[in-house]
Amino acid sequence: TQSTRPQRLLGAVQKNATRGDPRSVVQAIDQFCRQKEWAMNVGDEKGCILDSVVSEVNPATVLELGTYCGYSTVRIASLLPPHAKLITLEFNPDFAAIARQVIAWAGLEDKVHLVEGASGDWIPKMTEQFGVKTFDLVFLDHWKDRYLPDTMLMEECGLLRKGSILLADNVICPGTPDYLEYVRSSPRYESQYFKSHLEYTKVEDGLEKSVFLG
Ligand SMILES: Cc1ccc(Cc2cc(O)c(O)c(C(=O)NC/C=C/[C@H]3O[C@@H](n4cnc5c(N)ncnc54)[C@H](O)[C@@H]3O)c2)cc1
Protein backbone atom coordinates (compact mmCIF):
# COMPACT_ATOMS: atom_id res chain seq x y z
CA THR A 1 0.00 0.00 0.00
CA GLN A 2 1.05 3.59 -0.67
CA SER A 3 2.87 5.42 2.10
CA THR A 4 1.65 8.84 3.25
CA ARG A 5 3.69 12.05 3.18
CA PRO A 6 4.03 12.09 6.98
CA GLN A 7 5.30 8.49 6.84
CA ARG A 8 7.88 9.49 4.21
CA LEU A 9 8.86 12.50 6.32
CA LEU A 10 9.42 10.20 9.34
CA GLY A 11 11.49 7.90 7.11
CA ALA A 12 13.72 10.83 6.18
CA VAL A 13 14.22 11.64 9.89
CA GLN A 14 15.11 8.03 10.74
CA LYS A 15 17.47 7.85 7.77
CA ASN A 16 19.23 11.25 8.07
CA ALA A 17 18.94 12.46 11.64
CA THR A 18 20.91 11.37 14.70
CA ARG A 19 18.85 9.91 17.56
CA GLY A 20 18.74 12.33 20.49
CA ASP A 21 19.84 15.31 18.39
CA PRO A 22 16.88 17.69 17.90
CA ARG A 23 18.77 20.01 15.53
CA SER A 24 19.54 17.11 13.19
CA VAL A 25 15.83 16.13 13.23
CA VAL A 26 14.80 19.68 12.29
CA GLN A 27 17.49 19.77 9.57
CA ALA A 28 16.39 16.39 8.15
CA ILE A 29 12.76 17.55 7.87
CA ASP A 30 13.71 20.87 6.25
CA GLN A 31 15.94 19.03 3.75
CA PHE A 32 13.12 16.57 2.98
CA CYS A 33 10.66 19.43 2.43
CA ARG A 34 13.05 21.44 0.25
CA GLN A 35 14.40 18.57 -1.83
CA LYS A 36 11.62 15.96 -1.87
CA GLU A 37 8.11 16.98 -0.77
CA TRP A 38 6.70 20.24 0.58
CA ALA A 39 4.94 19.82 3.96
CA MET A 40 3.18 22.34 6.19
CA ASN A 41 5.86 22.63 8.88
CA VAL A 42 6.58 26.14 10.15
CA GLY A 43 9.93 25.66 8.37
CA ASP A 44 13.46 27.01 8.78
CA GLU A 45 12.86 30.73 8.12
CA LYS A 46 9.80 31.21 10.36
CA GLY A 47 11.35 28.58 12.66
CA CYS A 48 14.17 31.00 13.51
CA ILE A 49 11.59 33.60 14.58
CA LEU A 50 9.81 30.90 16.65
CA ASP A 51 13.15 29.97 18.28
CA SER A 52 13.89 33.59 19.20
CA VAL A 53 10.45 34.09 20.77
CA VAL A 54 10.75 30.81 22.75
CA SER A 55 14.23 31.76 23.97
CA GLU A 56 13.05 35.25 24.96
CA VAL A 57 9.96 33.96 26.84
CA ASN A 58 11.86 31.01 28.40
CA PRO A 59 8.47 29.42 29.19
CA ALA A 60 7.72 26.89 31.91
CA THR A 61 4.39 25.96 30.26
CA VAL A 62 3.74 25.87 26.50
CA LEU A 63 0.63 24.89 24.54
CA GLU A 64 0.90 24.03 20.83
CA LEU A 65 -2.29 23.77 18.77
CA GLY A 66 -1.78 21.48 15.78
CA THR A 67 1.18 19.10 16.13
CA TYR A 68 1.07 17.71 12.56
CA CYS A 69 4.41 15.81 12.29
CA GLY A 70 6.02 17.41 15.33
CA TYR A 71 8.49 19.73 13.57
CA SER A 72 7.67 22.84 15.63
CA THR A 73 7.17 20.64 18.71
CA VAL A 74 10.82 19.56 18.41
CA ARG A 75 12.03 23.13 17.76
CA ILE A 76 10.21 24.45 20.84
CA ALA A 77 10.94 21.53 23.19
CA SER A 78 14.67 21.62 22.38
CA LEU A 79 14.83 25.19 23.76
CA LEU A 80 12.86 24.65 26.99
CA PRO A 81 14.47 24.89 30.43
CA PRO A 82 14.57 21.70 32.57
CA HIS A 83 11.15 20.72 34.07
CA ALA A 84 9.30 22.93 31.55
CA LYS A 85 6.30 21.25 29.88
CA LEU A 86 5.03 21.46 26.30
CA ILE A 87 1.49 20.18 25.72
CA THR A 88 0.67 19.70 22.03
CA LEU A 89 -2.81 18.91 20.68
CA GLU A 90 -3.39 16.88 17.50
CA PHE A 91 -6.72 15.35 16.55
CA ASN A 92 -5.61 13.30 13.53
CA PRO A 93 -4.45 9.91 14.91
CA ASP A 94 -2.22 9.20 11.90
CA PHE A 95 -0.40 12.52 12.28
CA ALA A 96 -0.18 12.02 16.06
CA ALA A 97 1.43 8.61 15.57
CA ILE A 98 4.08 10.08 13.25
CA ALA A 99 4.69 13.06 15.55
CA ARG A 100 5.26 10.78 18.56
CA GLN A 101 8.02 8.97 16.65
CA VAL A 102 9.61 12.22 15.44
CA ILE A 103 9.59 13.61 19.00
CA ALA A 104 11.04 10.33 20.31
CA TRP A 105 13.79 10.32 17.65
CA ALA A 106 14.78 13.79 18.90
CA GLY A 107 14.88 12.41 22.46
CA LEU A 108 12.36 14.96 23.72
CA GLU A 109 9.58 12.67 25.00
CA ASP A 110 10.13 13.82 28.60
CA LYS A 111 9.41 17.47 27.75
CA VAL A 112 6.43 16.88 25.49
CA HIS A 113 2.91 15.67 26.24
CA LEU A 114 1.15 14.95 22.94
CA VAL A 115 -2.62 14.81 23.46
CA GLU A 116 -4.68 13.17 20.73
CA GLY A 117 -7.87 15.22 20.50
CA ALA A 118 -9.51 18.46 19.45
CA SER A 119 -8.46 21.81 20.91
CA GLY A 120 -12.10 22.76 21.59
CA ASP A 121 -12.54 19.68 23.79
CA TRP A 122 -9.17 19.78 25.54
CA ILE A 123 -8.59 23.48 26.28
CA PRO A 124 -11.33 23.44 28.98
CA LYS A 125 -9.69 20.35 30.55
CA MET A 126 -6.10 21.63 30.75
CA THR A 127 -6.18 22.52 34.43
CA GLU A 128 -8.00 19.42 35.71
CA GLN A 129 -6.07 16.97 33.43
CA PHE A 130 -2.56 18.45 33.49
CA GLY A 131 -2.52 20.77 36.50
CA VAL A 132 -1.68 23.72 34.24
CA LYS A 133 -2.93 27.04 35.67
CA THR A 134 -1.81 29.32 32.82
CA PHE A 135 0.34 29.05 29.70
CA ASP A 136 3.42 31.25 29.32
CA LEU A 137 3.44 30.64 25.55
CA VAL A 138 0.85 29.33 23.04
CA PHE A 139 1.86 28.43 19.45
CA LEU A 140 -1.14 28.41 17.10
CA ASP A 141 -0.67 26.37 13.92
CA HIS A 142 -3.86 24.33 13.48
CA TRP A 143 -6.90 24.99 11.25
CA LYS A 144 -6.84 28.71 10.63
CA ASP A 145 -10.54 29.24 11.42
CA ARG A 146 -9.93 27.83 14.91
CA TYR A 147 -7.36 30.43 16.00
CA LEU A 148 -9.95 32.99 17.15
CA PRO A 149 -12.49 30.68 18.84
CA ASP A 150 -9.70 28.82 20.65
CA THR A 151 -8.10 32.09 21.81
CA MET A 152 -11.45 33.24 23.22
CA LEU A 153 -11.86 29.82 24.84
CA MET A 154 -8.40 30.09 26.47
CA GLU A 155 -9.38 33.52 27.83
CA GLU A 156 -12.67 32.15 29.19
CA CYS A 157 -10.90 29.18 30.82
CA GLY A 158 -8.43 31.54 32.53
CA LEU A 159 -5.48 29.89 30.80
CA LEU A 160 -3.88 33.24 29.88
CA ARG A 161 -2.24 35.51 32.44
CA LYS A 162 -0.84 39.05 32.20
CA GLY A 163 2.19 38.58 29.93
CA SER A 164 1.17 35.29 28.28
CA ILE A 165 2.43 35.21 24.68
CA LEU A 166 0.39 33.96 21.70
CA LEU A 167 2.49 33.21 18.61
CA ALA A 168 0.41 32.47 15.50
CA ASP A 169 1.67 30.91 12.25
CA ASN A 170 0.23 31.70 8.79
CA VAL A 171 -1.45 34.98 9.56
CA ILE A 172 -0.97 35.95 5.86
CA CYS A 173 -0.93 32.60 4.04
CA PRO A 174 -3.32 30.75 4.32
CA GLY A 175 -4.36 33.72 6.50
CA THR A 176 -6.33 34.16 9.70
CA PRO A 177 -8.18 37.47 9.13
CA ASP A 178 -10.67 37.28 12.00
CA TYR A 179 -7.92 36.32 14.51
CA LEU A 180 -5.60 39.08 13.26
CA GLU A 181 -8.36 41.70 13.49
CA TYR A 182 -9.15 40.56 17.04
CA VAL A 183 -5.63 40.59 18.54
CA ARG A 184 -4.70 43.83 16.72
CA SER A 185 -7.82 45.78 17.77
CA SER A 186 -8.46 44.36 21.26
CA PRO A 187 -7.18 46.53 24.16
CA ARG A 188 -6.33 43.26 25.93
CA TYR A 189 -3.48 42.44 23.49
CA GLU A 190 -0.30 44.11 22.32
CA SER A 191 0.49 42.61 18.86
CA GLN A 192 3.55 42.56 16.61
CA TYR A 193 3.88 41.14 13.08
CA PHE A 194 7.06 39.26 12.05
CA LYS A 195 7.20 39.30 8.26
CA SER A 196 8.61 36.15 6.68
CA HIS A 197 7.71 33.62 3.96
CA LEU A 198 5.48 30.57 3.63
CA GLU A 199 7.72 27.63 4.52
CA TYR A 200 10.08 26.56 1.74
CA THR A 201 8.66 29.18 -0.69
CA LYS A 202 9.03 32.85 -1.66
CA VAL A 203 5.37 33.58 -0.90
CA GLU A 204 4.84 36.16 1.87
CA ASP A 205 3.67 34.87 5.23
CA GLY A 206 4.42 35.81 8.82
CA LEU A 207 3.98 35.18 12.51
CA GLU A 208 1.90 37.39 14.80
CA LYS A 209 3.15 37.70 18.38
CA SER A 210 0.50 38.92 20.80
CA VAL A 211 1.01 39.65 24.51
CA PHE A 212 -2.09 39.18 26.68
CA LEU A 213 -2.36 42.24 28.93
CA GLY A 214 -4.80 40.68 31.43
C1 LIG B 1 -4.33 27.92 0.17
C2 LIG B 1 -3.18 27.40 1.01
C3 LIG B 1 -3.15 26.07 1.43
C4 LIG B 1 -2.09 25.60 2.20
C5 LIG B 1 -1.08 26.48 2.53
C6 LIG B 1 0.05 26.01 3.32
C7 LIG B 1 -0.11 25.91 4.81
C8 LIG B 1 1.00 26.32 5.55
C9 LIG B 1 0.96 26.19 6.94
O1 LIG B 1 2.03 26.59 7.69
C10 LIG B 1 -0.14 25.66 7.59
O2 LIG B 1 -0.10 25.57 8.96
C11 LIG B 1 -1.25 25.24 6.84
C12 LIG B 1 -2.45 24.63 7.48
O3 LIG B 1 -3.49 24.51 6.83
N1 LIG B 1 -2.31 24.18 8.72
C13 LIG B 1 -3.40 23.47 9.35
C14 LIG B 1 -2.79 22.49 10.32
C15 LIG B 1 -3.48 21.49 10.80
C16 LIG B 1 -2.87 20.49 11.73
O4 LIG B 1 -3.45 20.64 13.03
C17 LIG B 1 -4.38 19.59 13.26
N2 LIG B 1 -5.60 20.23 13.76
C18 LIG B 1 -6.39 21.07 13.09
N3 LIG B 1 -7.37 21.54 13.88
C19 LIG B 1 -7.19 20.97 15.09
C20 LIG B 1 -7.88 21.06 16.33
N4 LIG B 1 -8.97 21.84 16.46
N5 LIG B 1 -7.42 20.36 17.39
C21 LIG B 1 -6.32 19.60 17.24
N6 LIG B 1 -5.61 19.46 16.10
C22 LIG B 1 -6.06 20.14 15.03
C23 LIG B 1 -4.55 18.87 11.93
O5 LIG B 1 -4.85 17.50 12.13
C24 LIG B 1 -3.18 19.07 11.32
O6 LIG B 1 -2.21 18.19 11.85
C25 LIG B 1 -1.23 25.37 5.44
C26 LIG B 1 -1.11 27.80 2.13
C27 LIG B 1 -2.15 28.26 1.33
Ligand SMILES: [Mg+2]
Ligand atom coordinates in the same frame (compact mmCIF):
# COMPACT_ATOMS: atom_id res chain seq x y z
MG1 LIG C 1 1.56 26.61 9.75
